[in-house]
Amino acid sequence: MEHPGFFERAGPYTLFEVAQAAGAELPAGADPAMQIEDVRPLAEATRAHITFIDNKKYLAQLDVTEAGACLVAPPLAGRVPAGTVALVTRQPYHGFARALALFYPSAVHPIVSTPGAAPVDPTAHLEDGVLVEPGAVIGREARIGSGTRIAAGAVVGARVTIGRNCYVGPLATVTHALVGDRVIIHSGVRIGQDGFGFAMGPGGHLKVPQIGRVIIQDDVEIGANTTIDRGALKDTMIGEGTKIDNLCQIGHNVILGRHCVIVAMCGISGSTELGDYVVMGGQSGTVGHIKIGTGAQVGGASHPAHDVPAGARYFGTPAKPLRESAREQALLKRLAARDKGNAEDGSKGSSGS
Known part of the structure; x- marks a missing residue:
C-alpha cells in the first residue's frame, strides 16, 4: 500500500498566486x-512544480530542471531554462519558505495523534x-510490525511505519519516518523533527517548513539521545546496517550509506552525503552539501570542509589527508621545539653575562 504522506497539501495555485506569496516578479509573457x-x-521538479536555487553548487541542476517555475536571484535569471518561468526575487530562499507555507500550511505544527484518542490511536x-x-x-494511522517493542514513554507519530522485530526505547520519539525491520532505537532518540531551516535576514529569520521524511533501512542501530531531522523537500536517509552512536546530530536531507559507523557526538550537516562503509570518529563533523566517498574514514574531532x-x-x-595532516603536525612540533631551544639558549646567555 502506498504511504499517504505526512503533510496535507493545499492548492493547486496559479502561477500569479504563487509568485505573489513568494514576493517574486512574474516576467513578461508568463x-x-x-x-x-x-x-x-x-x-x-516537473511542469506542475515550482522550485528554487540559492546555492551555486546546484547550477548544473538548474541547467536541466524541468520545473514550471523557479525562484531565482537576478544574476541567475538568464540561466533558467527556456521551458521554466524565472520568478525573480532578491531572496530566493525567503520566497521558497513562503511558497512552502502556502502549499503546506500545517507543516510547522504536525499532528501526532487524534485529539482525545487512547494512547494507541x-x-x-x-x-x-x-x-x-x-x-x-x-499516533493515528501508524503501522507497527510483529515482534516490535515500544518502550515506556515512547511516542510513535501519525502515519509512521515501523517494521518487524524493532525496538523503540524509553522516551524516544519517532515522527515523519518509515522504519525498516530489526531497527534498534535507544532511549531519548529523536527522529523526524523538523530540520534547522531558516531564511536568514536582517529583518529576522523566516522559518522554512520541512516537508520531507526520514527513511531508516533494515538493521540500523541508533544510540541514546541522537537526533535525526526530517528532510526539507527530499528525505533524510539512513542506509541498511548503519550504526550511529549516542549524542549524534544528523541534519535534514543527509544521506548515510549502508554499514556506516558514526561514533558519539558527531554532527552531520544538512544535505551531506556519505557513501557505504564510511567511518566518522567521535566528535567529528561536516559542513553541509559535501560528499564523503565510500569507505572513507574521518578521524576523531576532524571536520571536512570539502568532498x-x-x-x-x-x-x-x-580535515586533510592523514599523511598531509601528520606531516604538518610533525613540522609544527619541530618548530615549537626549535623555538623552545632558542629561548632557553637566550636565557642561559643572559644569566651568564
Whole structure:
C-alpha cells in the first residue's frame, strides 16, 4: 500500500498566486493562470512544480530542471531554462519558505495523534506480537510490525511505519519516518523533527517548513539521545546496517550509506552525503552539501570542509589527508621545539653575562 504522506497539501495555485506569496516578479509573457501543484527540488521538479536555487553548487541542476517555475536571484535569471518561468526575487530562499507555507500550511505544527484518542490511536494498525509498554503513545494511522517493542514513554507519530522485530526505547520519539525491520532505537532518540531551516535576514529569520521524511533501512542501530531531522523537500536517509552512536546530530536531507559507523557526538550537516562503509570518529563533523566517498574514514574531532574521496583517510580541522595532516603536525612540533631551544639558549646567555 502506498504511504499517504505526512503533510496535507493545499492548492493547486496559479502561477500569479504563487509568485505573489513568494514576493517574486512574474516576467513578461508568463501565463499567470498556469497551475502549480507543489514545491519540489530542482532535480525532481516537473511542469506542475515550482522550485528554487540559492546555492551555486546546484547550477548544473538548474541547467536541466524541468520545473514550471523557479525562484531565482537576478544574476541567475538568464540561466533558467527556456521551458521554466524565472520568478525573480532578491531572496530566493525567503520566497521558497513562503511558497512552502502556502502549499503546506500545517507543516510547522504536525499532528501526532487524534485529539482525545487512547494512547494507541484506534486508527493505528499493530500486527500480532507488538508490545506497547505503559505510557507509550501510538499516533493515528501508524503501522507497527510483529515482534516490535515500544518502550515506556515512547511516542510513535501519525502515519509512521515501523517494521518487524524493532525496538523503540524509553522516551524516544519517532515522527515523519518509515522504519525498516530489526531497527534498534535507544532511549531519548529523536527522529523526524523538523530540520534547522531558516531564511536568514536582517529583518529576522523566516522559518522554512520541512516537508520531507526520514527513511531508516533494515538493521540500523541508533544510540541514546541522537537526533535525526526530517528532510526539507527530499528525505533524510539512513542506509541498511548503519550504526550511529549516542549524542549524534544528523541534519535534514543527509544521506548515510549502508554499514556506516558514526561514533558519539558527531554532527552531520544538512544535505551531506556519505557513501557505504564510511567511518566518522567521535566528535567529528561536516559542513553541509559535501560528499564523503565510500569507505572513507574521518578521524576523531576532524571536520571536512570539502568532498572526501572514496577510501581516503582524513584528519584535522579543516580535515586533510592523514599523511598531509601528520606531516604538518610533525613540522609544527619541530618548530615549537626549535623555538623552545632558542629561548632557553637566550636565557642561559643572559644569566651568564
